[in-house]
Amino acid sequence: MNWEQIEGKWDQAKGKIKEQWGKLTDDDIAQINGKRDQLAGRIRERYGYTKERAEDEMKAWENDSRW
Template identity: 40%
Template sequence: MSNSDTLKGNWKQLKGNIRSHWAELTEDDVEGVKGDWQNLVGKIQEKYGIARDKAEEQASNFMRKAKDKLNSTA
């Protein structure tokens, strides 16, 4: 399952963790992502002033850990 699919499919469970992980993201920022991978990466890039590839890397690392947690509770 791709990061995009996991994010969409588990959006309600993940959005609180996203807000905790990236504290610079406001509630409105997270709500605006709406489970869309590209929106998440863009918000991280924008709020933290980092290159897109760095934002992708951070988001991918987050999703890898999130998938592990989701799989361990399933």
């Protein structure tokens, strides 16, 4: 699934994002509001990941998500 599709299904994606990255708060999810770069930044902040690791995890999640 590409990010445009995820943005279009943001209400559904929020729960799946929360399952994948449980350290993200509801406020984090609300502030992200479908923006991929915002999600990457919050993952980096909450998990202490490098930019590359956050991107790798997000790409894997995008490819593995079953909608």
